Amino acid sequence: MRRIRVLVVDDHRVFAESLAAAMGTEPDVEVVATTGSASAALRCLDRAQVEGRGVDVVLVDADLGVRAPGGPGARMTWPDGAADGVSLVAQALGGHPGVRLVILADRDDPQRAAAALQAGARGWVAKDSSLSRLLAVVRGVLRDETHLPPALLTGVLGELSTARRSRTESERLVESLTPRELEVLRCLVAGLGRKSVAERLFLSPHTVRTHTQNVLGKLGVHSTLAAVAVARRAGVEPAD
Structure with missing residues (x-):
């Protein structure tokens, strides 16, 4: 046995x-x-x-x-x-x-x-x-x-139901991003700063700043930390 x-x-x-x-x-x-x-x-x-x-x-x-x-x-x-x-x-x-x-x-x-x-x-x-x-x-x-x-x-069922609604809303917001904006968001989830994101995606820091501002606006948040929180709820994986 x-x-x-x-x-x-x-x-x-x-x-x-x-x-x-x-x-x-x-x-x-x-x-x-x-x-x-x-x-x-x-x-x-x-x-x-x-x-x-x-x-x-x-x-x-x-x-x-x-x-x-x-x-x-x-x-x-x-x-x-x-x-x-x-x-x-x-x-x-x-x-x-x-x-x-x-x-x-x-x-x-x-x-x-x-x-x-x-x-x-x-x-x-x-x-x-x-x-x-x-x-x-x-x-x-x-x-x-x-x-x-x-x-x-x-x-517990109430908490899980609330979490599902939050995830659904977060997924809807993330889906509004362009492919490049999503790449920038994944870099933010990975903890990269603006300079590192620029180097990784072969972009200028100014362009990264523009993409980041677009991401914040589409997600309805005012900071990169809040954007990362939305991304995590939506299941966005960090950049490798």
């Missing part, structure tokens, strides 16, 4: 180790490791993949890294840029698309749960859920199920 390989990611060591020990008593579950940071989790996923024993499911704390040593309210951002468990979802799936990620949360939060699902998470589960519930979720996501607490469904 092939065992389900689970990675627990939580910076509360006692909780992580207790959960790992409890899950490890199941005959079909193998807890690969417990980690206390996003960067350590990503390294663990990479190592498991190299060894040919990839992780199946990652259980990650929604507030990973938020509770910094400075006390209540202090916030820590890990070196890899993942500020919390929701941020880790996209990073993990970027290098390990077959992994299922489930968020473990202290509280219901429709907005963050929706963001997690949009990033690719397969579930949002209360940290105080019973072991049987957590195991059901782990086994369920491997059957491509999505798990949410019933109390969150209405809020």
